[in-house]
Structure formats: C-alpha cells, structure tokens
Amino acid sequence: MPDLAFLPPEARRWVWAGVVVALYALFCLAIALREAWRGRQARKAADALSQGSGEPVLVAYASQTGFAEELATATAKALADAGAPVTLKDLSAVTAADLAGRALFVVSTTGEGDAPDPARAFIRDVMKTDTDLSALRYGVLALGDSSYAHYCAFGRSLDAWLSSRGGRPLFDRVEVDDADPAALRHWQGQLATLTGVTDAPDWTRPTYDAWTLAERTLLNPGSPGGEAWHLRLTPPKGAVWQAGDIVEIGPRNDPAQVAALIAALDLPAEAADTLAGLRLPQDAAALDALRGLPLEALAERLTALPHREYSIASLPDDGGVELIVRLMTRADGAPGLGSGWLCRHAQIGAAIEARVRVNRSFHAPETKRPLILIGSGTGLAGLRAHLKARAAAGVRWNWLVFGERTAAHDYFHRAELEAWQASGLLDRLDLAFSRDQAERIYVQHRLRESADILRRWVANGAAIYVCGSLEGMSREAHTALVEILGAPMLERLTDEGRYRRDVY
Numbered sequence: 170m171p172d173l174a175f176l177p178p179e180a181r182r183w184v185w186a187g188v189v190v191a192l193y194a195l196f197c198l199a200i201a202l203r204e205a206w207r208g209r210q211a212r213k214a215a216d217a218l219s220q221g222s223g224e225p226v227l228v229a230y231a232s233q234t235g236f237a238e239e240l241a242t243a244t245a246k247a248l249a250d251a252g253a254p255v256t257l258k259d260l261s262a263v264t265a266a267d268l269a270g271r272a273l274f275v276v277s278t279t280g281e282g283d284a285p286d287p288a289r290a291f292i293r294d295v296m297k298t299d300t301d302l303s304a305l306r307y308g309v310l311a312l313g314d315s316s317y318a319h320y321c322a323f324g325r326s327l328d329a330w331l332s333s334r335g336g337r338p339l340f341d342r343v344e345v346d347d348a349d350p351a352a353l354r355h356w357q358g359q360l361a362t363l364t365g366v367t368d369a370p371d372w373t374r375p376t377y378d379a380w381t382l383a384e385r386t387l388l389n390p391g392s393p394g395g396e397a398w399h400l401r402l403t404p405p406k407g408a409v410w411q412a413g414d415i416v417e418i419g420p421r422n423d424p425a426q427v428a429a430l431i432a433a434l435d436l437p438a439e440a441a442d443t444l445a446g447l448r449l450p451q452d453a454a455a456l457d458a459l460r461g462l463p464l465e466a467l468a469e470r471l472t473a474l475p476h477r478e479y480s481i482a483s484l485p486d487d488g489g490v491e492l493i494v495r496l497m498t499r500a501d502g503a504p505g506l507g508s509g510w511l512c513r514h515a516q517i518g519a520a521i522e523a524r525v526r527v528n529r530s531f532h533a534p535e536t537k538r539p540l541i542l543i544g545s546g547t548g549l550a551g552l553r554a555h556l557k558a559r560a561a562a563g564v565r566w567n568w569l570v571f572g573e574r575t576a577a578h579d580y581f582h583r584a585e586l587e588a589w590q591a592s593g594l595l596d597r598l599d600l601a602f603s604r605d606q607a608e609r610i611y612v613q614h615r616l617r618e619s620a621d622i623l624r625r626w627v628a629n630g631a632a633i634y635v636c637g638s639l640e641g642m643s644r645e646a647h648t649a650l651v652e653i654l655g656a657p658m659l660e661r662l663t664d665e666g667r668y669r670r671d672v673y
Contacts, residue, residue: 223251223252223253223254224253224270224271225253225254225255225256225270225271226248226253226254226255226256226270226271226272226273227255227256227258227263227267227268227270227271227272227273228241228244228245228248228255228256228257228258228272228273228275229241229258229259229260229263229267229272229273229274229275230257230258230259230260230274230275230276231259231260231261231274231275231276231277231284231285231287231288231291231323232259232275232277232285232287233277233279233285233286233287236277236312236348237275237276237277237285237312238259238275240275240310240312240353240356241257241273241275242257243372244273244275244310244356244360245257247357247360247364247366247369248273248360248363248364250366250369251360251364251365251366251369252364253364259287260274260276260287260288260291261287261288261289261290261291263291263295264294264295265295265298265300268295268300268302268304268305268336269302269304269305270304270305270306271306271307271339271363272305272306272307272308273307273308273309273310273339274307274308274309274310274324274327274331275310275312276288276309276310276311276312276323276324276327277312277313277323277324278311278312278313278314278317278319278320278321278322278323278324279323281317281318281319282317282318282319282322282323283322283323284323284326285323288323296327296330299334300334301334301335302331302334302335302336303335303336303337305331305335305336305337306336306337306338306339307331307336307337307338307339308338308339308340308342308343308359308363309324309327309328309331309338309342309343310324310342310343310345310356311323311324311325311327311328311342311343311344311345312324312345312348313344313345313346313347314346314347315346315347316347320344320346321344321345324342324344325342328342329660329664332660332663333660339359339363339639340359340362340639340672341530341669341670341672343355343356343359344530350372350373350375351375351417351526351527353372353373354371354372354373354375354417354476354478355415355478355526357369357371357372357475358478358673361475362639362640362673367475367505367506368448368474368475368506369475370448370472370473370475371473371475371476374473375417375419375476375524376524377417377419377522377523377524378404378405378408378522378523378524379405379520379521379522380402380403380404380405380490380520380521380522380523381402381403381518381519381520381521382400382401382402382511382515382516382517382518382519382520382521383401383402383403383489383517383518384399384400384401384489384517385398385399385400385401385511385512385517386398386399386400388493388579388581388582389578389579389581390578391577391578392574392575392578392579393574393575393578393604394546394573394574394579395495395496395497395498396495396496396512397493397494397495397496397546397547397579397581398493398494398495398496398511398512399482399491399492399493399581399582400491400492400493400494400511400512401483401489401490401491401492402416402489402490402491402492402521402523403488403489403490404489404490404523404525408485408490408525409485409525410481410484410485410490410525410527411484411532411533411558412481412484412532412533412551412554412555412557412558413481413528413529413530413531413532413533413551413554413555413671414481414525414526414527414528414531414532415478415479415480415481415525415526415528415671416478416479416481416490416492416523416524416525416526417476417477417478417523417524417525417526418476418477418478418479418507418510418511418521418522418523419446419474419476419521419522419523420474420476420477420506420507420509420510420511421445421446421474421510421514421515421522422444422445422446422447422449422474422510422514423503423504423509423513423514424441424445424514426449427441427444427445427449428441430444430449430450430456431444433456434456434459434460434467436464436467437464440464443464443468444468444471446473446474446522447468447471447472447473447474448471448472448473448474449471450471458470474506475506476507477506477507477508478526478673479492479494479507479550480492480493480547480548480550480551480554480636480671480673481525481550481551481554482549482550482551482553482554483553483554483557484554484557484558484561486561487557490523490525491550492511492550493547493549493550493553493581494507494508494511494512494547495508495546495547496508496509496512496513497509528671530669530671531551531634531636531669531670531671533555533558533559534632534666534667536562536564537564538630538631538632538667539566539567539568539626539629539630539631539632540555540559540566540567540568540631540632540634541568541570541623541626541627541631541632541633541634542555542556542567542568542569542570542634542636543569543570543612543616543633543634543635543636543637543646544569544570544571544572544612544635544636544637544642545571545572545573545601545611545612545637545638545641545642546572546573546579546637546638546642547637548635548636548637548638548642548643548671548672549571549581549582549636550636551634551636551671552569552571552634552636553582553585555634556569556589556594556595559594560589560594565593565594565596566596566631567594567595567596568595568596568597568598568599568626568631569586569595569597569598569599570599570600570601570612570615570616571586571598571599571600571601571612572600572601572602572603572610572611572612572615572642573601573602573603574602574603574604575602575604575605576600576602576605579602580600580602586598597619597622599615599619600615601614601615611642611645612642612645612646613642613645613646613648613649616646616649616650616653617649617652617653620652620653623653623654624653624654627654627658627662627667630667631667632662632666632667632668632669633650633662633667633668633669634669634670634671635647635669635670635671635672636670636671636672637672637673638672638673639672639673643670643672647659647670650668
C-alpha cells in the first residue's frame, strides 16, 4: 500500500474511502461474474437436458438440505440419457400450467412432517386451487425418516393431492427411509421401466450374499408367449423375508461373451470372475480402447452390471426363495440381463449374488381381513407368497383373479391353486386366459363381471393387492377398480393401506 503520511488527515480519509469503495466494487463484480457464470452453466445444463426427442418429462424437487435436489438431478440426467427431453425445476417454480403430460416429483419431509421451505409457494399457489390434473401422469419419490412420527408426510400428501385432482400415477409412490439405497435402486428401476433403458448402472452398489441356484423348471412349454420359469434359490443361513418382499439379483454376463472378450484382449483366464459382473464393450471402438490395459485398469473403465428385482413367491418355511421369471429378450434377440442369467446362463448349483429387499408397501394386511389378489403372468409370484402365508395361518376368505394367455400352457402352478380352491383357502378363483377364445378376455373384464361381489367384499373390509405389469394389467385393473368402486373409495382404501400394488 502507498505511504500516505504526506497527505493531511482529511485527504487520507478520502483516499482510504476510495480504496474501500473500489475493493467493494471489485467484490461485487466478482460476485456478479460468478453468478453470471453459474447462470450460463445452469442454462447449459438445462439445454442439455431438454435435447431429447421423446415425450417430455418434468422433474420437480422440494429440498431442505439438498438431497432431494441431488436425486432429482440424477433422475433428470437418467431420463435425458435415455432420450427424453427433461425440464428440471424447483417445486417453488412449478405452476398449475406445468402439470400436464409426464411429471416426476422428488420431495423431502422436514421437522415433524412439514414440507421443505421452498415448497410453500407451490402449496399456497397450486395445491390450494381446484386445478384439473386429468392430463397429468406422475410419479413421486418421497424422502423421509421413519424414526419421526410423520414419515414421508409431504410426499404422501402431495401424492394424495395429485391423485385427488385427477392425476394418474405412473407407478406407486416410492418411499425412501433415511437414504435407503435399496429404495433408491427401486426408484431407478421405475425410471428404467419408463424409458425402456434397463442397463444403466446402479446409483448405489448393493452388497450381495452368495446364494445358490437350486432348481429351475419351465412352467409353460409350448406357450404362445415368452418362456416363464419357476426358480428356487437357497439363501445363506439366517436370511429372512415375508410375503410381499423382493429379491435383488446381481446378474452376470453370458460366459460365452466373457470368454470371447478374454480371447480378444488376450487376458488371463482368471479375468473371467472380474468381467462376469461388468458391462462389456458393445462395439469395436470400445473394445479397442481397452486393448493393452491390465485387468485392474480395465475393470475401472467398465461399469458394474445393474441389479434386477423379482417378487418372492415363497416363505422361509419353504426352504428357499422361489421366483417366477419371464425370459425377456433384447432388440437383437439375445436374452435379457437378469432373466438371461437366471433362466439361461447360470448352472444349477451355481452361486447367485442376491439380497432381500424389504417391501413394506406390499406386506400382508391384518390376518383376518378378507383379501382380493389380482395379477397376471409372473405377477402370480407375489400373490402366491400371500396365499401361502394365509394357508399357514389357516385364514380363508381369499379371492384370486389371475390372467395369462392359454389355460393349456400358461396356467402357472395350476395344481396348487386348484388344491387351495378345493380346500376352501380360495373362496373364489377367477381366471382370464386371453387367447382361449376369439374375443380377448383379461383380468379387468373378470373384475367388471364380478363388480357387485367385489363391492360387497370391500364393504366387508377386504384389502386389494395387485401384482404384475405396470403398463398392461395393473393400469387396466386400476381403471376397472375406479369404475367399480369410485375414485374416492379407492383413494380411501389407499390411505388405509387396503389397496396396494407391486408393479413393474
């Protein structure tokens, strides 16, 4: 700094004042430049998200600590990477006009059930109006902490409001307890269903145990549809689950593809164990980029295969986890990742990476409550576990509505279901085999045919559980239930935990 001693005191004060003003101006300029840079980066990021060519998606978030915003950003990027044009907004900036088409909400709950502070404008300006949301299809990711009395309260109230105003859920609300990684992977799975991109890496990597593939039986030889397999996995000692829970599988690559990569890159044979769980290069350029790399560096370049989820069809007393898995095929005709591993590539006796994911939203109702079970195809798995639990408890007054293609080939576990009907465990067994007559008959048709009976069951306290396809059966069954019971009653059943769905 210059020596100002030669100046009189008044002049020195003016000089120092000028220096302070200049420094303040530079400080303000730095802030302005930083904010301008941030604005450009935000606009650049928004432009990148909006470049897709598919159906647009709004991703809105209400965050108190930043976690919901972080997850919303990851959600938006996953959708954009799949080709969807995405608009990412703070919930405070969302207007009633934005609520049409597809929208995903990522919202937290703070304090004792309060909405995050930024959500207050939306609550005041949008949620307290009579907005018609019949053109909206939506999903909600609710963040919370079950140690608090009002768990996920804002997410639940937002979901209820969207539904009450005519919005149609794309899938059931996903609740995340204290950043539970399994629930976040479930949300990511729902995004994969929406986009059709099922091979995106997991946001969080599961910790698996080594299970054993003990049994695999084709359930529908000769079916006009895809193969459906009954599988039994033997878990490690101490594994527990109940009806409604899910098993997460860590799939592995086709051993033939792994062997081909090892040969192409001249890797040692022991590399197979590492490469089996990693996404393999799909084109010549990606393959060339890996040449000459040691195995450790190569593994760092490749992402882990994403997990797959399946409804559990058995109880611990059955001695293992039983599944009903449809063999899916990719566009090129190759088997799907998870189903290909379980139904084609894994050998009987092979180790399967797996873990149980607790699915409280599909756990059983009170033991004595009547139960209406609705499903099609492999959705029978989750319903079968509930019927097994009811049989073990000696509880009757159960009604199963099940649909598939043909009775001759696709009547999964026929002997078991008919034995339950004969014993009285199943009071009603309504079947819909769509290809067995000229006019296609589906589960929703059986529900409408039995509308009066269904209303009586519900009046007597019955719970309704639906398991199966998100885009097909569950959506049509939901529409039929709205017609039969009315939207207010179905909303009330949802609030009471008497209408639950496990859809995929």
